[in-house]
Amino acid sequence: MTAILLIIKSNFRNKKWMVLLTGLCIALAALLFSSGLSILQTVQKPFDNLFNKLNASHILMLYDINDHNTTSLKNWFARQPETERVSDPSPYFLCNGPLVHKGHKIEGMIQLTEHNNDNSIQDKLMVIDGIQKKSPGHGEIWVPVYLAINYHVQIGDTIGIPAPGGLYQVIVSAMIADPHYGSGMVNPTLAWVAAGELPFFVPVAQLSNTMMGIRLKNPDSTAVLWERFTRQFNYTGVNLTYSLFKNAYLGIYQVMGNIILSFSIIALLIALFMVRSAITRAVYDDYKLTGVYKALGFTPENIVSLYVIQYSIMSIIFIPVGLAGTYFIFRWLMGSISQKLGAFDTAGFLPLNIYYYSLVVIAVLVVFTAYLGSSKPAKINPVEAIRMGAPVKRFSKFLLPANIGSSWLPLPVMMGLRFLSFKPRQSLSQGIIIILTIFITVFSLNVAASFGNLKYNKPAWGFENGDIQLSRKDAVILGLTHEQLMEVLLQEKAIQQIVPFSYSSLSILSKEDLPGMEIYGKAYADSLSHAGLLNLQGRHPQSGNEISLCIGTARQFKKHPGENITVFIEGQKTNLLVTGIYQDVSNMGQGFRLHADAIRKLNPIYTPSLYSIKLKKDNNTEDYKNYLLKRLGGTITIDAGIEDRIAQMGIISGIRTALFALSFFFILIMLLTIGSDMIISIKANQKPFGILKSIGWTPGQIRQSMVWKILWITMVALLVAIPPGVFLSPVLMGQVTGGIGLIKFPFIINYTGTLMIIPITLLLICASSWWMAGAATAANPRTLINS
């Protein structure tokens, strides 16, 4: 064993650059692989932890106390076997305008909720910053951490609440973690005030809304319980459940995890390819020595174990380097999630098992590749090796350019072509790695652009194409009815299209052996086409007997356009015809779209409360929002657009960072492979370089010929990789985002960026290979020829 270790030591010394480059490639593959796994496996832990720690409710019911009797609701839920506890109701007030902080608006709808004594038992809040006390005091407000961070709100700051009587000033006394609304992805966002505080600035008549939570013994029983509830109660309020809150936090991280894990497999294959190439090269370089080792008494098994141990040592050294990188990425990611959750303590979530798993999987693959690669040297005939050295490698017969004499290309450019055509397999493998890197860069750039341009492509994401979403406030004494508001809006010259709609929920009754499921959707009081909505299959519902289903719901219940579906809506069982299937990112692929007639026929007093407004061209959206608020006052609120909410949550910047990091790592891997290839080429071509120098080639020309070899490969790779990068990226993303409801990824091509990849790649490869080719010119011709 010591003899083998001595040889390995010699190999490490002799090929330190190859060892370093191959090792770094293994490290990067380990980094990507373990990062992807960590994200997918552990992303939900901080959420679940916080959810349980704060004894959060799995169902939140928001309703008007004029419509429902709280005591009977509470008693009913308390009696159910699935229920662990039912909270006391908390009154809330939905602000009819944005909060004002230091003269700036805080975008998004804010639901001010009273914090009562029961919140110390269920739906507790964790004070992250500020005074640690049970409840906000009089004149104080508690805001979620994400809101405080995004709007630079600090403890002691004053916030103006748009109350019917003007701005009501409260002081921020705490920043809190709230597993229900803390993500900012659930609209509205909750802020908390003291019990009994709301009547100070909201007329009591407007305080009819209340929120009640139900904590279950098992979150999986939500659907069964809710179905039973809707059979007995004609519930008209809103209900939000555990899966919605969870997905609001984690859906996008799962997409990121899937992308990283998928590409990490490519990185791993490249690393294994590098291991294989390094061994193949070592076999050739050490051919004679291997014969000598055998003459000394090394058995074929000893030769195999020489490589196996060498790469085991490299795995032990370099995989932890990659895993250390994962540690920092993971800390950053968990920090980002925790920031949204408002909980900063992530130390308990380090996925050590994933580190062990990654270490074992990658080490086994590397060592196995080394084992396969070492079968060749183990079979070397010692006599031939000692007496004749390595067999002469056959060069390709297909040489470029075919006739140097008639070529117009400059000498180094031509020699670059010759170098690449000498060993076409080596050039091909180099090309494949460059192609993959360019593909991933094109993919990352355009996917990031697609997220960034969401606001210009909303229907493809499942949203209405309106510029403004307006909420009509029903419970206001001097409010507007739907008809009144429509009359006002229809007179507005700046408006091109108004589509009234409302959020709705229904239970899909499945076969007897399966529980029903509560899903959320929208009912439109106009043609869905006017809202710009799109379908993947079929058409929009046009009457009260029709429904279109979101892709996840359709798949779960195996429904296709033309089939019927039995649902429980507005407390009544009804049969609807499925007319279409659509995609929607907002609720993990679950949902439905109805024509408002479907609800009206079951509930004649139903009226829509939301309005998607598309403005005519040349109208400034922000100016028009202000104008509407001024004109309609407290009768409406203007909701933050989905694009604002996503941007606010840092989702676009998060995805951009993840994708750019992915590209960066692949570019690094590509440069490492180019580096290793350059070392191999320089070693292999020492003699030709020496000869070229001796006949008058300058060091610069030799360098140029090496650079041109890589540049020729890169030019071909650019041609080969960019078109599939553009066309296959949406297909790949569709696979990854299918789980969150986007099977057809709304892909927008960033033409300028994609074209810029060409000069940047050429420049990067030119610069790096020029630098690395310096080694070819370092030695003097005599040494080169002798070697």
Added chain:
Amino acid sequence: MSNFCIKTEQLVKKYNHGVFDNAVINNVNISIRTGDFSVIMGNSGSGKSTLLYLLSGLDTPGSGKIWINNIPLHGRSQKDLALMRRKMIGFVFQDNNLVPNLTILENILVAGYLVKGDRKLINKRAFSLMEELGILSLASRHPSQVSGGELQRAAIARAMINNPLILLADEPTGNLNGEASEKVLECFSALNRNGQTIVMVTHDLKAACTGNRIIFLKDGTIPLDHSYNIDKHLPGAEDALFTWLKQMGW
């Protein structure tokens, strides 16, 4: 057979050259006694090195048998041959074939550590061999930092580290100048004086005179009269050998 540490019987080695086989070694029967310093000579392409590689078990015969210390080499697996080699055979090549990135000492120990044993004893033996061969001061140097003759002596030390039964040397002075050759040959003589069995292939008459028996290989065969005993103490031994070789067709 017990006095012979190497014995071959009807040894044949053929190389296939497309349409016909070329017998490099053809029915060779040799016996080498323990403590002999045998020198294999012959014209270029006569099969000297091939015979040496066959005797070491590095190459396998097409037919025929080889015994080393009464243990048959024929019919053994590559692994068994390797295990036998590390304990029973030391090999010195024309090129020293030292591992370039190991020091002289490490190069010697690489072979020593292959055999299970007390590390301290192996280290001690390595130093003792280096001292004996006059290269002790070079222990921590790398091959690129020492001369050809010194490298070859280091290669001898490496070959001797496991106290092999037989030391095989393939043109050990072929790449050396006169002075370096002499030193290397002196090392072989000294080892042989201490009872080491040596089989050396050489072209060099002077080197051949270091041995005590010449085996002349002609076209892959050794006729019965193609063996010559050298009496080193007689004046003109080198001339006598030359004459004999001429008669053999050298």
